[in-house]
Amino acid sequence: MWALLVLIGAAAVSADLQDLAFDGQKVFRVIPQNDEQVEIINSLASNMQVDFWQPDSVTLVSPQMQVDFRVEADKSFEVEDLLKESGVEYRVLIDNLQAALDAQFDSKARTTGHSYEKYNNWETIAAWTADIAAQNPALVSRIVIGETYEGRPMYLLKMGKRGPNKKAIFMDCGFHAREWISPAFCQWFVKEALETYGKDTVMTTLLNSLDFYVLPVVNIDGYIYTWTKDRMWRKTRSKNAGSRCIGTDPNRNFNAGWCTVGASKNSCDSTYCGSAPESEKETKALADFIREHRPTIKAYLTIHSYSQMLLFPYSYTYKLPSNYEELNSIADAASKQLASLYSTEYTYGPGATTIYPAAGGSDDWAYDQGIKYCFTFELRDTGRYGFVLPESQIKPTCEETLLAVKYIANYVLEHLY
Ligand code: 0X9
Ligand code: ZN
Ligand code: ZN
Numbered sequence: 001m002w003a004l005l006v007l008i009g010a011a012a013v014s015a016d017l018q019d020l021a022f023d024g025q026k027v028f029r030v031i032p033q034n035d036e037q038v039e040i041i042n043s044l045a046s047n048m049q050v051d052f053w054q055p056d057s058v059t060l061v062s063p064q065m066q067v068d069f070r071v072e073a074d075k076s077f078e079v080e081d082l083l084k085e086s087g088v089e090y091r092v093l094i095d096n097l098q099a100a101l102d103a104q105f106d107s108k109a110r111t112t113g114h115s116y117e118k119y120n121n122w123e124t125i126a127a128w129t130a131d132i133a134a135q136n137p138a139l140v141s142r143i144v145i146g147e148t149y150e151g152r153p154m155y156l157l158k159m160g161k162r163g164p165n166k167k168a169i170f171m172d173c174g175f176h177a178r179e180w181i182s183p184a185f186c187q188w189f190v191k192e193a194l195e196t197y198g199k200d201t202v203m204t205t206l207l208n209s210l211d212f213y214v215l216p217v218v219n220i221d222g223y224i225y226t227w228t229k230d231r232m233w234r235k236t237r238s239k240n241a242g243s244r245c246i247g248t249d250p251n252r253n254f255n256a257g258w259c260t261v262g263a264s265k266n267s268c269d270s271t272y273c274g275s276a277p278e279s280e281k282e283t284k285a286l287a288d289f290i291r292e293h294r295p296t297i298k299a300y301l302t303i304h305s306y307s308q309m310l311l312f313p314y315s316y317t318y319k320l321p322s323n324y325e326e327l328n329s330i331a332d333a334a335s336k337q338l339a340s341l342y343s344t345e346y347t348y349g350p351g352a353t354t355i356y357p358a359a360g361g362s363d364d365w366a367y368d369q370g371i372k373y374c375f376t377f378e379l380r381d382t383g384r385y386g387f388v389l390p391e392s393q394i395k396p397t398c399e400e401t402l403l404a405v406k407y408i409a410n411y412v413l414e415h416l417y
Helices: 002-020 035-047 073-086 097-104 122-135 181-196 201-209 220-228 281-292 324-342 362-368 391-414
Strands: 026-030 050-054 067-071 090-094 140-147 153-159 167-173 210-215 297-305 309-312 347-350 373-379
Touching: 026 073, 035 050, 035 067, 035 073, 067 073, 073 090, 122 140, 122 153, 122 181, 122 220, 140 281, 153 181, 153 281, 167 181, 167 391, 181 201, 181 210, 181 297, 181 373, 181 391, 201 210, 201 391, 210 391, 281 362, 297 362, 297 391, 309 324, 309 362, 324 347, 324 373, 324 391, 362 373, 373 391
Parallel strands: 167 210, 167 297, 297 373, 309 347
Antiparallel strands: 026 067, 026 090, 050 067, 140 153, 153 210, 309 373
16 A cells, blocks of 8 residues: 555656756766776666666666766756766766757747658657658658557658669668657658659669668657657657566667667666567567568668767677678768768767677667668767757758768669679
């Protein structure tokens, strides 16, 4: 009885905290120099309410790694004191998260409906998928590949000139709910493809010769939750048996070294791997679609944020992929393309050594299905705004990313057989 009351109390408190929003919350950056300092970060994580941004869980922290984490307003002085006393060097990345959140919607595009230069909520994106297909019947069709945990249809846009035996490139956005720039890019990509088809020779050739499967939001339930309840939510919204904690990390839920490294077996953690591979309806739908169309899919691209990185397999092992040299040179050239516009610097390489070892990701899984060109993009920025990238950066971010994606797509097209 008491336990039940306490539980209800806890739920009410956390809901209130969400309403009170993020005033006074801070985001810190530390680079632990040794195991001892990693231990200090660990103790912070277990004693205070700390939300890890990069990496996304305390379990992924190792010496010399740049670590960004968010702290509740009433804990921020305590945390800062502790860092000072223990001699861990730190920097305050975001002094008041609420101010950064308010600065997020700084787009000058004054419109109530859909806009490519604003963050669109799910309702708006869903309506947009219908409109875009209706307005471009020769090039676009909308498919439902499954349903989310909360019962929403998962829309996928198939883009390309109709023709027999076409190969395809699969791209998804919105795995992690709080990485809002990601769905914005999928929408931008679709717009650019349709606007420049028949004008830009590369895009025209791409759409004539290939199909693009674009899944604008994978984790729809989570995305909606970030709009309505908690901007910093990452996981799906499924219930976990025997736990009061909600959700699974969809990018730890694939059958690629599942839950062996860089993932948590604790359902309360932000990198929870789920009860089994593909336990989530969203990851199962995505994997089923890829399995079903496997012989035609030649490349798999998945868009995340933030860090400015272009990652390729593997992340679940330090083993290098068989075409490592090729993937590395593609990543090098794609990064150069990306930088050519606004000098945005990307680092690239296998996930395990470039970001951190973490199993169960969709890129590694797709690669082991035989898709030889698999990349994870980590879009802007490197931590100034992190997940709350201002809308004024949507356009430049999408423009530069498009150059890299076009480079990869064109490479794939030129190496089909
Ligand atoms: O940890 C992730 O899932 C990705 N980073 S994020 O900050 N967006 O969460 C990186 C994924 C790299 N690939 C694999 N771990 N397979
Ligand atoms: Zn089909
Ligand atoms: Zn992510």
